[in-house]
Amino acid sequence: MKTVALALGSLALALTSAVSAQSWPSRPIKVVVPFAAGGNADITARLIAKQLSDDLKTPVVVENKPGANGIIGLEAARMAAPDGYTLLVAPSSPLVVNPVLYKKVPYDSVKDFEPISQIITYQYVLVVPTASKITTLPDLAKQAREKPGALTYGSSGVGGGGHLAGELLALQMDAKLNHIPYKGTAPALADLLGGQLSFTWDTVMTTVPQVQGGKLRPIAVSGPQRTASLPDVPTMRELGYKNYEITQFVGLLAPAKTPPQIIERLHAGVQKAIKAPEVIKALKTDGGNDLVGSSPAEFKSLIASELAFYRKLVSDANIKEE
Template sequence: MLLRRRATLAATFAATLALPAIARAQGFPDRPVRIIVPFPPGGSNDIIARQLAEQMREGLGQPVVVENRAGAGGNVGADSVAKAAPDGHTLLLCPPGPLAINEHLFRTMPFAPARDFAPVALVASVPIVLMVTKGLAAQSVAELVALAKREPGKLAFGSSGNGSTNHLAGELFKTMAGLDMVHVPYRGAAPAMTDLVGGQIQLMFDNMPAALPQVRGGSVRGLAVAGSARAAAMPELPTVAEAGVPGFEAEAWFGLVAPAGTPEPALAKLRQACGAALANPALRGRFAESGAVPGARLGEAFGAFIAAERMKWGGVVRASGALVN
């Protein structure tokens, strides 16, 4: 009897402690909402985040600001959100790295992706483009493969950081085509693109929103897209698979998460605002212009998607042998 009374008192006490958080969540948001992008300005992650923030502001009735916190393959920015107050006012928008890849790649992690985040929405999926610097003597994937085989260890491919999807796309390309190339990690896609344009690196896999203007502007040469089908935004480019590396496929996505423990009323409002933004014709039009496809998974459906991606990319990391100390 005494044990039962103690258990009842403990449950009542816990519920009492939770009441202020629930009450605050009912009035959410009561100040600006921050979306942390764990990479520098100018890359696809940044572009997608700023386009989404503009539309979510209408649904939340508060300013939605984007803040860039780069470092450690996205782990620095992601860790800051994992440790932020779980009240819905600090969010993370990122590619697979921090949520599904880095735990397989880094020997130690400052956070546990499956434990420390609450899924909000899959925001967008984007094709990945294989590009080379204009001065490289390769007009096709077949010519690039032939060149890399003639000069093993001479070609360098850039990425937005260790464990990023464009890094692993490059590793997968190396493995499937039987190539010896050097990986050069950067602190984001934008500085990597700068060096690709300048010829300091010879090739790069990058997401369509950032790659499209560079290819169309003639700053770099697009050779192929990495997905299972040609991209609507660049139909002239073949897939890597049809251009000479059968079975090759890689695609990027961007997801929005909140710190674990964020009250359900706040999460519901975030899912509703994000879903409304992704259904907005203006945002869908802007996504289409940059080659991005709006996501359609919210809440637990997005959580299940992340779990499946964690298993998929874990296999790619193990096959590539890529590790970061």
């Protein structure tokens, strides 16, 4: 009788989930962003939320839950009911860096979330102040080898994209670079502009206005191909670093066990959203990102491969949590 009762209970739960999925959405949807307003993930989330709201005919609101390098926001999304009313827009770092950098995080990036779609991918630009004597990558490499540790670079903090891009550069140059962690990219950029840092790796969205204003000189980009926003700036591969490639992503996810019908509907919504002119302009034309709109299976595969990539990088560079 106990076995029958359990089976009936499971069937009832399945039927309830199916009915819920069919009537979804019947109330506002919340999108958790694990960082403060104004960053790449937040900008992306707000653009996509507006498009999804129009598409689903229901309010889709963004809720910022910053702290602990994204851990607080991801934990909040993990603990939410898997009913399609709480979603997560997250960049790479909390999903694929935190689990390999920190000894313990309260979530499993693979098991605790249902990938919906990778929205964008973006790369970094290696920039120096225009007054710097460094004008090329060989200049930087020469100085780094002649004076180990003398060249400084800033980032948003240990484990941030700019930090990892710098560590990969140091490994492949076989040189010591001095990492200076900040509490965000803005103060690091301010110190670079003020001449307190030798260089930084930062996003195209952040650096292009400074390049166009004549305050920064771009040296290289970190991705597999040049960016349309800086078409004259070569990739690291073009400059002879054949194994150098580091990019970041922003994607949409839901708590594990969210009904597949809802995942499919949201994926279709993202596919539609990234074709909207205002999204293309903000994220691609002005932001220097590549719009993706991958399938849930493709996004899941990306998360797994990026976890493996960063596990090796963190180990090879001996990066320790703060």
